[in-house]
């Protein structure tokens with residue numbers, strides 16, 4: 602249980618903070634996300650779990666966030682159980698391997714303008730790519746038999762929280778300026794400084810009574 606809480610909290614909260622930071626620095630993308638929410642949900646109620654499958658643009662924002670800021674940038678250690686050859690390299694039994702997800706997911710041979718926050722790529726050139734371990738150019742949750750067991754929960758929690766925040770509130774930085782994107786590298790990749798924002802309700806007040 603402790604493992605699940607430790608592995609699940611920083612990673613999911615961190616991803617949410619990166620998504621908001623990226624959106625605040627790319628306000629035209631934020632606007633497109635709120636437009637999608639207004640079209641699909643309207644202004645008379647809060648977001649519901651059943652709405653999530655309709656929010657394709659928001660889904661592409663989460664994929665793009667996980668591409669640029671994978672919560673576990675070096676994944677976890679895997680130990681080779683036997684001698685094998687991997688992409689032409691001899692790997693002796695007992696060797697411990699890490700996958701550099703940050704580097705992989707910012708590889709210019711896999712993504713055009715790899716450092717740019719461009720959710721649209723997951724609706725066009727990379728439409729078929731998902732994060733579930735089948736497409737090796739995007740594996741923020743790892744792949745194979747040790748893939749993150751929290752994947753469905755965290756994708757659902759991130760999408761619901763982000764949708765609820767963006768639909769329910771106008772969000773700006775405290776000084777109106779850009780968000781500092783410095784990373785604090787550790788076991789999980791989190792922001793170096795806390796993200797501080799001002800939230801202003803965008804829906805009529807009685808809708809918030811249900812929160």
Ligand code: HEM
Nearest residue numbers: 608609612613616672673677741742743744747749751755
């Ligand atoms: C955005 C959120 C998350 C990301 C990006 C993420 C990413 C990862 C990655 C890359 C691994 C290593 C996979 C490998 O070894 O190949 C992992 C393992 C793991 N994750 Fe997550 N994770 C997230 C959320 C969660 C949540 C919410 C939970 C639990 C509720 C969780 C529980 C675990 C556990 C227990 C492992 C170890 C699995 C094993 O070694 O067999 N994670 N995660």
